[in-house]
Amino acid sequence: MAYEKELELALLAVQRASLLTKSVFSSHSKGTLTKSDASPVTIGDFGAQALIIASIKHAFPEDEVVGEEDAGDLRANDSLRDLVWELVQASKLEDGAAEDRIGGPIKSKDAMLNALDQGDSAGGRKGRIWALDPIDGTKGFLRGGQYAVCLALMVDGVPTVGVLGCPNLPVDDKAPLDSSIGADADSGEGKGVLFSAVKGEGAQSRPLGKGALQEAQKISMSPLTNISEATFCESVESGHSNHGDQANIAQRLGITKPSVRMDSQAKYASIARGAGDLYLRLPSGKAYEEKIWDHAAGVVIVREAGGEVTDAYGKPLDFGIGRTLKENKGIVGAPKAVFPKVIEVVREVLNAKA
Numbered sequence: 001m002a003y004e005k006e007l008e009l010a011l012l013a014v015q016r017a018s019l020l021t022k023s024v025f026s027s028h029s030k031g032t033l034t035k036s037d038a039s040p041v042t043i044g045d046f047g048a049q050a051l052i053i054a055s056i057k058h059a060f061p062e063d064e065v066v067g068e069e070d071a072g073d074l075r076a077n078d079s080l081r082d083l084v085w086e087l088v089q090a091s092k093l094e095d096g097a098a099e100d101r102i103g104g105p106i107k108s109k110d111a112m113l114n115a116l117d118q119g120d121s122a123g124g125r126k127g128r129i130w131a132l133d134p135i136d137g138t139k140g141f142l143r144g145g146q147y148a149v150c151l152a153l154m155v156d157g158v159p160t161v162g163v164l165g166c167p168n169l170p171v172d173d174k175a176p177l178d179s180s181i182g183a184d185a186d187s188g189e190g191k192g193v194l195f196s197a198v199k200g201e202g203a204q205s206r207p208l209g210k211g212a213l214q215e216a217q218k219i220s221m222s223p224l225t226n227i228s229e230a231t232f233c234e235s236v237e238s239g240h241s242n243h244g245d246q247a248n249i250a251q252r253l254g255i256t257k258p259s260v261r262m263d264s265q266a267k268y269a270s271i272a273r274g275a276g277d278l279y280l281r282l283p284s285g286k287a288y289e290e291k292i293w294d295h296a297a298g299v300v301i302v303r304e305a306g307g308e309v310t311d312a313y314g315k316p317l318d319f320g321i322g323r324t325l326k327e328n329k330g331i332v333g334a335p336k337a338v339f340p341k342v343i344e345v346v347r348e349v350l351n352a353k354a
C-alpha cells in the first residue's frame with residue numbers, strides 16, 4: 001500500500017492529540033484565549049499542535065507543516081505555557097510501542113514551543129507539506145459538540161493522506177444523523193472515531209481507542225439515487241457559510257429534511273461514511289479565504305469514499321498556492337453520481353444573486 005508509514009504516523013499522532021483534547025474538555029480550565037480574528041483558542045489547540053508536529057518531525061524531519069497555531073501566546077504567558085506543558089506531558093498512548101513509533105514524549109518546554117512554531121510553512125506546489133488543524137471547530141469543542149483533529153499530507157499540492165479524529169461522533173458509521181449531533185454531544189459511550197484515507201486506496205473508519213490502532217472498516221458515501229431524500233450538512237456558525245443560500249439550494253433540489261448543523265470537518269466525515277449526503281458551504285458574503293487545514297484531510301476522505309468536492313462554482317480546489325484556498329469560493333461536497341446536479345443548482349442560486 002502506498003504511504004503506509006505516513007498513514008500510520010498520522011493515525012497515531014491524531015489519536016494521541018485527540019486524547020489530549022478529551023482530557024482538556026473534562027478538566028476545569030481550558031485556558032481559552034481570543035485570537036486577533038476574534039476566534040477562540042484553548043490549551044487543547046496548542047497542546048495538540050505541539051504533539052502532532054513533534055510526531056511528524058520525528059518520523060519525517062524534512063517535511064514541512066502548515067499549522068493553524070503558533071507559540072506566540074505561550075511565549076508571552078508563563079502560566080498558560082505551564083498549563084500546556086503539563087497537558088502535553090500527560091498525553092501518552094496506552095500502547096508503549098505505538099507511543100514510541102510517534103517519537104515518545106516531547107523532551108522539554110522549549111522543544112514543545114519549537115514544535116508549535118514549526119507549523120509556519122508557507123505551503124506551495126512542491127514537495128511534502130502537512131496541513132494541520134489541531135482543533136477544528138474550537139467553538140464546538142468548547143460546547144461539547146462536534147470538533148475534529150485534522151491532519152493531511154499534501155504531495156506537490158495534492159491532498160494525498162488524510163486523517164480526522166472526531167471524539168464526539170458516534171462509532172457506528174450508520175448511526176442516524178440529525179440536528180442533535182452538533183449540540184452538546186459530549187464524548188460518552190460509543191463515541192470517538194478516527195477516519196482516514198490515502199489517495200487511490202479508499203477510506204476507512206475505526207474507533208478512536210486509547211492505545212494501539214483498532215481494526216478499520218471501509219466507508220463509502222451513500223448510493224443516493226433520489227436527491228430529494230438527501231441529508232445536507234452545514235456549519236453551526238452562520239458567519240462561516242450562508243445558511244439562507246443553502247436552504248434555497250436544498251429547496252430547489254426538493255430536499256425536505258432539515259439541515260444537520262455541526263462544527264468542523266466532522267461534516268466531511270459524516271458524508272464520507274454515508275450518514276449524511278451533501279456538504280454545502282456557500283460564501284458568507286464577507287471576504288474570507290478558506291484555510292487549507294480546514295479542508296485538506298476531509299477532501300481526501302470524501303473523494304476516496306466515492307464523493308466529489310469542489311468550490312461552489314464547480315472549480316477544483318487548489319491546495320498548492322499557499323496557506324489558503326484563495327482562488328476558490330465556498331465548498332460543495334456530494335456523492336459523485338449526484339454531484340453535477342448539485343453544482344448546477346448551486347450555480348443557479350449564486351447567479352440569481354449576482
Ligand SMILES: Nc1ncnc2c1ncn2[C@@H]1O[C@H](COP(=O)(O)O)[C@@H](O)[C@H]1OP(=O)(O)O
Pocket residue numbers: 037039040136137138234235236237239240241262263264265284286288294
Ligand atoms: N468567515 C468565515 N467563513 C468561513 N469559515 C470561517 C470564517 N471564519 C472562520 N472560519 C473557519 O471555519 C472553520 C469552522 O468551520 P465550521 O463553521 O464549518 O465548523 C474554523 O476553522 C474557522 O476558523 P477558526 O479556526 O479561525 O475559527
Ligand SMILES: [Mg+2]
Pocket residue numbers: 039040041068138
Ligand atoms: Mg481556530
Ligand SMILES: [Mg+2]
Pocket residue numbers: 133135136137293294
Ligand atoms: Mg479550523
Ligand SMILES: [Mg+2]
Pocket residue numbers: 045068133134135136137138
Ligand atoms: Mg483550529
